Amino acid sequence: MHPNAALILVDVQPDFMPGGALACHEGDAIVPGIDRLLRRGLFRQSVATQDWHPRGHVSFASVHEGYRPFQQIELYGHPQTLWPDHCVQGTPGAALHPGIDWSPVDLILRKGNRPDVDSYSAFHENHGPDDQRPSTGLAGWLRARGVSEIYAVGLAREVCVLWTVQDALMAGFRAHLVWDLTRPVTPQSDETTRATLERLGVAIVESAALC
Ligand code: VGL
Ligand code: ZN
DSSP, X not given: XXXXXXXXXXXXXXXXXXXXXXXXXXXXXXHHHHHHHHHHTOEEXXXXXXXXXXXTOTTBGGGSTTOOTTOEEEETTEEEEOBOSOOBTTSGGGSOOTTSOOTTOSEEEEEOOSTTOXXXXXXXXXXOTTSOOOBOSHHHHHHTTTOOEEEEEEEOIIIIIHHHHHHHHHTTXXXXXXXXXXXXXXXXXXHHHHHHHHHHTOEEEOGGGOO
16 A cells, blocks of 8 residues: 555557557557556555647647658757657547556546647646746645655656656655556667666666555
């Protein structure tokens, strides 16, 4: 039991899994373990994020003439990776994965709905035209419910999961990443991701050790 902890389930959506628009390596392998973890009810609160883009979103390579997915541009003074069209609002690929019973989840937070700003983390949008990273309100929501630490699972390990644990730390939460319940877009990024987490003081844990 983790009486002061929240489970954050990041972007567990078909578009981030094999066959999806922006597939993570073995992205579907985390589905049974996440379903089991949710059913165990170990956490004070649980929050799911859902990547939820309008058609023609600024992060889609298809709207930047001459660019292809996975190339980088500068957007509002910050690097922006261009992605294949993914998680378009209302499409099956954007659904919360049907292999998980989502009924125990306390909050579902949709992100990336602003056409001109991307949004990786559960806590803040990415930089916008005014150079701010607007808060989603999640830190306050968690604090108001007595949460002081978070455990992150989901996709993608080196993108939205990593940004979420980084922002959690910045907001004053103890942060854990459940390694076996995350998968990366690019497996070659794992070494850098681990080093970053260790440097920041994020605990890397395995789901089998949670009790
Ligand atoms: C994500 C790229 C674009 C993620 C979302 O969930 O990690 N990655 N949108
Ligand atoms: Zn996205």
